[in-house]
Amino acid sequence: MDTPFEDVVTRHGPTVLRVCRAVVGPVHAEDAWSETFLAALRAYPGLPAGANVEAWLVTIAHRKAVDVLRVRSRQPVPTGRLPERGSDDGAPGRWQRDLWEAVAELPERQRQCVAYHYLGGLTHAEVARVVGTTETAARKAASDGVRSLRRSYPDGGAR
Known part of the structure; x- marks a missing residue:
């Protein structure tokens, strides 16, 4: 030009x-x-x-x-003060703290298998490699862990 x-x-x-x-x-x-x-x-x-x-x-x-x-x-948008999350009984997050305590009380293998599969999204085969066991054993440990948690929280944590 x-x-x-x-x-x-x-x-x-x-x-x-x-x-x-x-x-x-x-x-x-x-x-x-x-x-x-x-x-x-x-x-x-x-x-x-x-x-x-x-x-x-x-x-x-x-x-x-x-x-x-x-x-x-x-980009993040600035906000005012965030509201507190409360539960129906007035104790914010109490059932979540109780649930995490229950997970912590699971036997180590169950806790690992539950965490890696349900929270980490790994397949049972991947969990087995991480934990150092067979896929069948990892699947059973995760299942047993969830069953134990369901006994502790039969209503799914809705309180």
Whole structure:
């Protein structure tokens, strides 16, 4: 292109900024605008003569604005104080603490097999390799552990 890039920014900058504001809002529009012109600066020398520069920049602006939205959607959102989780009896999480204590009281092999299979998502064959036993023995230990926990919590922990 024969036009200096600085002139392209001066001429099309306001249009690009309007596009960015429309897509990402006023707070992040300048970031998207800057990213647009950084990308355009790199690609400008290869732009064919007679190309519609404004349309080209608007396309880049749209893509950069979408990128800014994606980044924003992955960032944590600050909140006020989180509410306490309570149970029906007024003791927050009591049954969960009781359940973890019951799991801790299981025999070691049962505790490991329950934890690796039901909490870790491993197959019984994978649990057997980790624990150093057969798949059948791992399956039985996990089953026995769950049966023991069900005896401790026949209502499934709903209290």
